[in-house]
Amino acid sequence: MAPSVDRIDWAAPWLQPLRAVGQPLAAQVVQGAPVHQALSAAPGSPLRFVPQSDLPEGTAYEQYIWDTRCVPTRDNLHDFFNGLVWLHWPQAKRRMNQLQAQAIAAQGVGAVRGPLRDALTVFDENGALLQAPEPLWDALRARDWQRLFIDLRPLWAQARMVLFGHALMEKLGQPRKPMVAHVYPAPTAIETIANLDAWLALALQPEAWATKPFAPLPVLGVPGWWAANQSASFYDDAQVFRPARSVMAMRGGAVGADSASS
Incomplete structure (x- = not known):
């Protein structure tokens, strides 16, 4: 199923760094190209983007990327943007992938990520x-x-x-x-x-x-x-722009995990 890349607002200020590369690639996907194919055809692509089905069963996603320099990619908006970040931030993404792969090699995948893998995933x-x-x-x-x-x-x-x-x-x-x-x-x-x-x-x-x-x-x-x-x-919306936890504690307030005071 084609992702909804046709509804991307390329005029949004947060997408300006990606627009020159991303908009033509989005046009290819709208015209029927799989996401992995459009991304792999981008000039200067640092690696290959492959169908999600290329990821062997039981193999960790991050480990596979590190070993093969191939990124399993689904036909959805999430993976389209992930590919654009790889195209614009190849050194940082490769370093993050290296740290993830090293942690997996040392600790295994496990049900819970360790502190480093968790932090890298949050930022990624x-x-x-x-x-x-x-x-x-x-x-x-x-x-x-x-x-x-x-x-x-x-x-x-x-x-x-x-x-x-x-x-x-x-x-x-x-x-x-x-x-x-x-x-x-x-x-x-x-x-x-x-x-x-x-x-x-x-x-x-x-x-x-x-x-x-x-x-x-x-x-x-x-x-x-x-x-x-x-x-x-x-x-003025205190549900979004909440004070720091220490202030909330003094007021007896509770802080949600997804709030801006997290």
Whole structure:
């Protein structure tokens, strides 16, 4: 069954880094090409994309990719975006795949991922890099949403958020206010995705990443990403823009696992 790539809004700000490559590939899929075929035909593809049926039964997905440099791919939007991330972030994706494969070799697949594999999966599915002045990062880490998005709003002109997580890209096909990215800081001086890719591949160090060094950020709160957030009242929704756990504890409040205070 063909994925709904024909409904991708390529004008969405979070898809701008992928548009030049992604839109022509999406057109091929709409015209009937399997997702794996369209992705493999992309210029400079770092590996092959193969049908999901090529994955041998009982073989871990990550281990298969590491051993064969082939990515099993289904005909759906989720795997289409995963392929686009591979095309734009080949060094970081390869490094993540290496760490996953090493952990599987050492620990087996198991019913529960260890801390490192869990962190890598979280970022692979829902991660983003944020290049921003330090005051914005201070406010984000403190979950001070008023300061982050209203008081310091002019500073966002000096910031850039780049999505990495393919599941988040898929979900943003139907944007909802509670959608959260797990954000990792990147140097503001890096301009191109290729250079960000090289930097991230080096930054993927097991000891640090096992701690999940991310900050949750509701993506539709990013200035310029959603028309409704031009109004300050957009950020008054306490179910989305929740304070940090320590503040909630002092107030006797409970924090949901999927909230922006996670």
